[in-house]
Amino acid sequence: MTISFRKIALMCRKMAFVGVLASTQIAGMVMQGEAQSTGSYWQEVQKRGVLKCGAAIASPYVMRDPQSGHYSGFFVELCRQFADVLQVKAEFVDTTWDNLVAGLQASKWDMAMALNRTPLRAMAAQFTVPAVQYQVSFVYNKANTKIPEHPVKIEDIDKPGITVAVMSGTAWDKALTATLKNATLMRLTGGDEARLSVMSRRADILADASDSNKLFKQANASWAVEFIPEPALAKQGISFALSRELSPADVAVVDIFLEGKVADGEVDRLVEEATAQSLENVGK
Structure with a gap:
């Protein structure tokens, strides 16, 4: 049986169209599957019901009562308020400044509190907008x-x-x-x-x-x-540090939270409150 060149060309076109259609359908299924499987990090925290914050002690940022174990300080309060936004419980995990970023990388906590934004640390973690400035x-x-x-x-x-x-x-x-x-x-x-x-x-x-x-x-x-030396030494913003695995959208959630707290004066109020408490503790 002979087949004309025209028929052969038409058959090839039809096969190519079917291939493109199948590829498009497969790509759509993959994208849909990714959209379903990829959720917000904070949604995962909500499912867990606990927001873990790494806590290295430094007044007035992060403080802990040695007898009761109760945490206070203005970064601690910000962590609690962010947990309230997520409608979960805030849990504080005691650590040292040497291990604060390493624990974040090992997923021992979701946020590291009161860290200075430095280039070296930014290679290991990502930072929110600063809550306060320091030197x-x-x-x-x-x-x-x-x-x-x-x-x-x-x-x-x-x-x-x-x-x-x-x-x-x-x-x-x-x-x-x-x-x-x-x-x-x-x-x-x-x-x-x-x-x-x-x-x-x-x-x-x-x-x-x-x-x-x-x-x-x-x-x-x-x-x-x-x-205070002139020129200033290590004048930097103090922020929450987050895992580098978090998406820009996840980081933006905390940024928007902090920007609101700075804008409405809540951070200033918390700093003043923590400073007064720290002075009382020093006097005991």
Whole structure:
């Protein structure tokens, strides 16, 4: 049986059309399946019923009562309020500053609280918009003759024989590690240990976030002096850190929440409340 070239061409066209139609249908089924299987991260948290927040202690951002274990601080309250938005329970997981990002990567918590936005951390996690801004400041005993009168620059305290106490793993630890050339950096596991080292004169200077150092100075007004270096050291926003696995849409959910809290003055109110509480705790 002979078939004309015209018939052969028509058969090829029909087969090609059927192939395109089948490919289109398959692609549509795949896209539909992806749309059904890909949900918001926060919807998964809602199904779980618990929002886990990694908590490394630093007043007034994150505080914990050693007796009751109750968490407070303005980032803690923001975490609770975001949990209320999701209609779930907020759960706080105790950790250290050294492990805060690692725990986020290991899915031990959904959000890491009160982290400075730094390029190095951004390689391991993604950040929300800042809730507040901060920079490093220093507190020292005014009777300490090692410290020059009215220091202004980092170079004024970066001298042999001067010991600077800092919380290990914090943004200011990393900033000072890169900056100090002559002074000795004393890394301690917590903020209380760092403050006690200056009070007992094992260390000459305390390096901490300016908000925390302001409280420390006020609680020890008889001897404590604070200075904020010029130019500013590690002036950065403080945010929630989230897993890099979250989509831009998931990050936007928290951004919109925080932007609203900043705009309506709620963050300012929480900072003021946490600061007052922290001063009361220092006095106990």
